[in-house]
Amino acid sequence: MSDLNEIEVLLVEDNPHDAEMTLAALRKHHLANRLHHVKDGAEALAFLFATGGYSGRKVECGPKVVLLDLKLPKVDGLEVLRKVKSDERTRATPVVVLTSSSEEQDVLESYRLGVNSYIVKPVDFEKFAESMRHLGLYWLLLNRSPR
Amino acid sequence: MTPAVLVVDDSLTVRMDLDEAFRNGGFATTLCATAAAARDAMERGPFVLVVLDVLLPDADGVDFLRELKGAPGTAKVPVMLLSTESEVRDRIRGLKTGAEEYVGKPYDANYVVARARELVRALQPIPPEGATPRILVVDDSATFRCTLKAALEARGYEVTTAESGEEGLRLAAGLRPRAVIVDGVLPGMDGASVVRRLRQDAALRRTPTILLTASEDPKGELQALDAGADAYVRKEEELSVILTRLSAVLRSSDASRSVEAASSLLGPKKVLAVDDSPTYLQELALQLRGEGYEPILARSGEEALELLAVQPVDCILLDVLMPGISGHEACRRIKSSPGWREIPTLMLTAREERADLIEGINAGADDYIPKSSEFDVLKARLRAQLRRKQFEDENRHIREQLLQKELEAAQARASRELAETRARLLADLEAKNKELESFSYSVSHDLRAPLRAIDGFSRMLLEGHAERLDAEGKRLLGVVVENARRMGQLIDDLLRFSRLGRTALRRTRLDMAGLARSVAAELQAAAPGRRVELVVRDLPPAHADPSLVRQVFQNLIGNALKYTRTRETARIEVGFRTEGLDSEYSVSDNGVGFEMEYAHKLFGVFQRLHSSEEFEGSGVGLALVKRIVERHGGTVRAEGKPGEGATFRFTLPEGEPGA
Numbered sequence: 027m028s029d030l031n032e033i034e035v036l037l038v039e040d041n042p043h044d045a046e047m048t049l050a051a052l053r054k055h056h057l058a059n060r061l062h063h064v065k066d067g068a069e070a071l072a073f074l075f076a077t078g079g080y081s082g083r084k085v086e087c088g089p090k091v092v093l094l095d096l097k098l099p100k101v102d103g104l105e106v107l108r109k110v111k112s113d114e115r116t117r118a119t120p121v122v123v124l125t126s127s128s129e130e131q132d133v134l135e136s137y138r139l140g141v142n143s144y145i146v147k148p149v150d151f152e153k154f155a156e157s158m159r160h161l162g163l164y165w166l167l168l169n170r171s172p173r
Numbered sequence: 174m175t176p177a178v179l180v181v182d183d184s185l186t187v188r189m190d191l192d193e194a195f196r197n198g199g200f201a202t203t204l205c206a207t208a209a210a211a212r213d214a215m216e217r218g219p220f221v222l223v224v225l226d227v228l229l230p231d232a233d234g235v236d237f238l239r240e241l242k243g244a245p246g247t248a249k250v251p252v253m254l255l256s257t258e259s260e261v262r263d264r265i266r267g268l269k270t271g272a273e274e275y276v277g278k279p280y281d282a283n284y285v286v287a288r289a290r291e292l293v294r295a296l297q298p299i300p301p302e303g304a305t306p307r308i309l310v311v312d313d314s315a316t317f318r319c320t321l322k323a324a325l326e327a328r329g330y331e332v333t334t335a336e337s338g339e340e341g342l343r344l345a346a347g348l349r350p351r352a353v354i355v356d357g358v359l360p361g362m363d364g365a366s367v368v369r370r371l372r373q374d375a376a377l378r379r380t381p382t383i384l385l386t387a388s389e390d391p392k393g394e395l396q397a398l399d400a401g402a403d404a405y406v407r408k409e410e411e412l413s414v415i416l417t418r419l420s421a422v423l424r425s426s427d428a429s430r431s432v433e434a435a436s437s438l439l440g441p442k443k444v445l446a447v448d449d450s451p452t453y454l455q456e457l458a459l460q461l462r463g464e465g466y467e468p469i470l471a472r473s474g475e476e477a478l479e480l481l482a483v484q485p486v487d488c489i490l491l492d493v494l495m496p497g498i499s500g501h502e503a504c505r506r507i508k509s510s511p512g513w514r515e516i517p518t519l520m521l522t523a524r525e526e527r528a529d530l531i532e533g534i535n536a537g538a539d540d541y542i543p544k545s546s547e548f549d550v551l552k553a554r555l556r557a558q559l560r561r562k563q564f565e566d567e568n569r570h571i572r573e574q575l576l577q578k579e580l581e582a583a584q585a586r587a588s589r590e591l592a593e594t595r596a597r598l599l600a601d602l603e604a605k606n607k608e609l610e611s612f613s614y615s616v617s618h619d620l621r622a623p624l625r626a627i628d629g630f631s632r633m634l635l636e637g638h639a640e641r642l643d644a645e646g647k648r649l650l651g652v653v654v655e656n657a658r659r660m661g662q663l664i665d666d667l668l669r670f671s672r673l674g675r676t677a678l679r680r681t682r683l684d685m686a687g688l689a690r691s692v693a694a695e696l697q698a699a700a701p702g703r704r705v706e707l708v709v710r711d712l713p714p715a716h717a718d719p720s721l722v723r724q725v726f727q728n729l730i731g732n733a734l735k736y737t738r739t740r741e742t743a744r745i746e747v748g749f750r751t752e753g754l755d756s757e758y759s760v761s762d763n764g765v766g767f768e769m770e771y772a773h774k775l776f777g778v779f780q781r782l783h784s785s786e787e788f789e790g791s792g793v794g795l796a797l798v799k800r801i802v803e804r805h806g807g808t809v810r811a812e813g814k815p816g817e818g819a820t821f822r823f824t825l826p827e828g829e830p831g832a
Contacts, residue, residue, distance in 0.1 A: 041622055043626035044622065050633055097618055126617065126618050126625065147625060149625050150658055151628050151633075152632065154625075
């Protein structure tokens with residue numbers, strides 16, 4: 027992963043165990059090759075908008091999909107979603123919200139902000155891995171974002 | 174601007190007479206002989222009052238009255254009807270049509286003007302308290318009058334003076350002064366009599382009075398107070414003493430002033446006289462008018478009752494012997510009507526028989542007067558009855574006002590307390606709801622993350638390192654995974670249960686049979702290989718929240734499947750029966766059942782009747798069912814027998830429209 031412009035999946039997840047499981051699930055289906063993992067909302071925004079430590083990136087070469095946890099330190103997931111969806115350069119980047127909550131308010135707010143997909147992380151790892159497989163197939167292999 | 178009165182009468186004499194009286198009374202007048210002329214006049218100028226003859230050459234006065242009262246521009250102008258006193262029909266028609274007053278001919282011009290003034294005043298807003306208080310000074314000495322007047326005016330009072338007791342009374346009646354200062358020694362009527370007369374007048378009864386006297390006579394003060402004066406001042410004293418006493422009596426009278434607002438207590442007393450003899454009636458009317466009463470005449474009991482319906486009166490004089498209904502019968506009817514019961518009723522009789530008197534009193538008469546006696550006797554008894562009535566009216570009035578005030582205060586207090594309590598409860602409730610919301614939010618996030626890790630990493634271990642685990646190791650990890658999964662389920666159930674109280678019901682017309690069948694099919698698909706005879710009867714539809722009722726069926730049918738697991742063939746039936754207005758739905762099975770003595774425990778959260786070894790479950794399902802049914806306003810109950818099966822019944826009453 028030498029070239030950050032080649033990143034296909036941006037995983038935004040602060041819980042190391044959840045991150046490891048997500049990676050394992052994606053790896054199982056060979057979807058984790060070009061993945062970058064950031065641990066809070068601020069770093070996610072820096073990556074996506076090519077600022078701070080990521081100033082070498084090009085904003086236009088966004089990832090094919092962002093997997094976004096909602097509960098994050100510093101800048102929370104809904105805020106990241108809002109920023110991504112309100113900027114011309116990043117608006118087309120698909121964002122999938124991953125969260126342990128099925129609270130209605132979060133779902134509604136995410137859809138209002140323009141989320142592309144929404145996955146409630148189940149306790150059951152098998153189910154989670156299955157969701158991940160569907161997700162990878164759809165966003166990485168079938169779906170072509172406008173460039 | 175001078176207030177203008179329109180006088181409509183075809184008699185020139187009447188027009189001239191009223192014209193003079195009204196002009197002297199400070200009104201401008203317009204005189205008309207016909208309804209047509211009156212109609213023109215009405216269009217030209219605003220009038221504060223119309224005096225209208227009932228008999229006009231070109232129209233019926235009552236028809237013209239109806240015309241006036243029907244037009245928005247003139248409906249509010251008070252109308253005083255003038256007609257022959259003995260024409261009871263006219264009076265009834267006139268008052269029914271909306272006339273404010275009816276004066277019988279022959280009339281007293283001064284009375285007409287005085288009454289006109291009252292009617293006009295009644296329409297005007299009450300002058301604000303605190304306007305310059307007017308003081309009436311009655312003294313025969315011109316020098317003293319001038320000195321006192323100057324002194325009072327310097328203190329900011331408005332002063333009117335009179336030189337005799339008679340003039341003073343006349344002025345007092347018209348001016349309603351805030352206080353009266355009267356000399357004890359006057360030509361003609363003396364000061365004490367003036368005070369006494371003031372005390373008899375309903376309108377002036379509460380006017381503070383100060384009696385002045387030149388004499389050193391120690392009895393002077395006694396006499397003054399006996400007459401009802403509020404204060405007594407010797408004339409030799411300095412003027413400042415009078416002024417001080419005046420402000421003192423004004424202060425103490427201010428407190429009670431507000432009570433006397435009722436205009437019904439003022440004005441001349443109306444006396445209804447009922448007799449079949451026109452001669453006697455005319456004589457009676459003359460006598461009554463001489464006493465300052467306003468007579469209203471009726472020639473029969475029937476007429477009297479009809480009149481009473483439109484004309485409030487202060488007293489009734491009833492002849493006993495009349496054609497048609499008798500005086501006693503009329504009296505009985507008057508006394509049995511709630512609106513008239515309080516009117517003093519005096520029976521007049523030509524005979525002086527004990528039996529008559531007893532019957533009269535039994536009929537509810539307040540007094541019984543032989544016609545043979547002098548009119549003076551009648552007048553004295555009439556006065557006594559009116560005084561009693563007046564006293565009662567005032568007392569009742571004061572009592573009612575006090576009661577009203579208390580009631581208002583109590584109501585205001587109660588509604589304030591209620592509003593405060595409600596606001597507090599509402600704020601409490603909102604805070605609790607918020608707390609609960611954030612609690613369940615963090616439960617759903619934070620409690621599940623470690624579980625997910627337990628499950629996920631155990632599986633990763635099983636998958637990635639299976640070759641290094643023996644069978645026992647794999648079994649132990651399986652237990653870990655299974656328990657993590659169960660705890661996840663438990664958290665989900667609890668969250669759903671707690672969220673149920675906070676989300677709004679979304680009622681729609683619901684095909685209950687369709688819903689039950691779809692739930693049953695889903696659940697059966699999840700338990701293949703079992704022999705289940707599941708019947709869903711044709712259930713009546715409900716008006717309920719589909720996603721919630723789905724959960725009810727999921728739990729009840731799910732339970733039925735679970736607890737029939739030990740049966741070779743499970744029999745499950747979803748049915749209903751009609752209970753009163755509601756349909757009672759039921760899910761019954763031939764499963765393990767339960768003992769009725771534990772039935773009440775079934776619906777509590779975490780209450781289980783079986784060990785989780787025997788039958789798995791979180792103990793939330795039936796609590797959820799109960800809460801959903803109760804949120805729909807329904808009830809749920811369970812019947813069962815160990816080893817024979819269980820039946821769960823619930824109702825879903827129609828919601829309030831819009832609920």
